[in-house]
Amino acid sequence: MISVLLATYNWPQALKLCLESLSTQTDFHFEIIIADDGSTTDTKDLIEVTQKNFPVKMTHLWQEDQGFRKTRILNQAIHAASGEYLVFLDGDCVVQPDFCLLYTSPSPRDS
Numbered sequence: 001m002i003s004v005l006l007a008t009y010n011w012p013q014a015l016k017l018c019l020e021s022l023s024t025q026t027d028f029h030f031e032i033i034i035a036d037d038g039s040t041t042d043t044k045d046l047i048e049v050t051q052k053n054f055p056v057k058m059t060h061l062w063q064e065d066q067g068f069r070k071t072r073i074l075n076q077a078i079h080a081a082s083g084e085y086l087v088f089l090d091g092d093c094v095v096q097p098d099f100c101l102l103y104t105s106p107s108p109r110d111s
Contacts, residue, residue, distance in 0.1 A: 002100055003083030007070055008091030009037045014048040019050050019058075027101040031057045034091075035077040038065025046078035092105040 003020065008015050013035075022032060032054075034047060039062070047060045059080060063073050078086060089095070 001083045002087055003077075003081035003086045004030055004032045004087045004089055004100070005035055005081065006032055006089050006091055007037065007074060008039060008043060009034045009070070010039045010043065011092060012039070012043045015043060016046055016050070018022060018047055018089070018092050019054070019093050021094040021096075022107075024097050025055075025095075025100045026097050028052040028055050030082060030087075030100045031059070031081070033077040033080055034058065034060045035070070035073040036060060036062040037068070037070050037073050038063055 006015075006018065019032075036043060044060065045057070045060070061073060061076050061080060063069065063076070066096075084088070087100070099108050
């Protein structure tokens with residue numbers, strides 16, 4: 001399984017597009033851990049609504065906004081991850097439908 005560690009901070013519109021792109025994956029053998037570096041409740045509200053109908057497990061980790069501490073919340077996300085592989089993604093990235101599949105496909109050396 002893959003753990004997608006998704007960093008975000010106060011841009012729920014971009015996060016919504018990112019999550020929508022992750023919901024269209026051709027392989028759902030992944031989890032999403034949102035590493036939130038102190039966003040307002042707008043981001044929390046978006047995540048709560050999105051989680052209800054999302055095809056994979058989504059975990060929201062939040063820390064108080066005390067300046068740029070992205071690496072600290074990402075370390076917490078790493079600790080919470082249960083995947084064999086960690087894929088780091090920023091909350092303003094839109095991915096192709098085979099994004100997670102690329103990380104699980106065997107390499108040519110494995111055949």
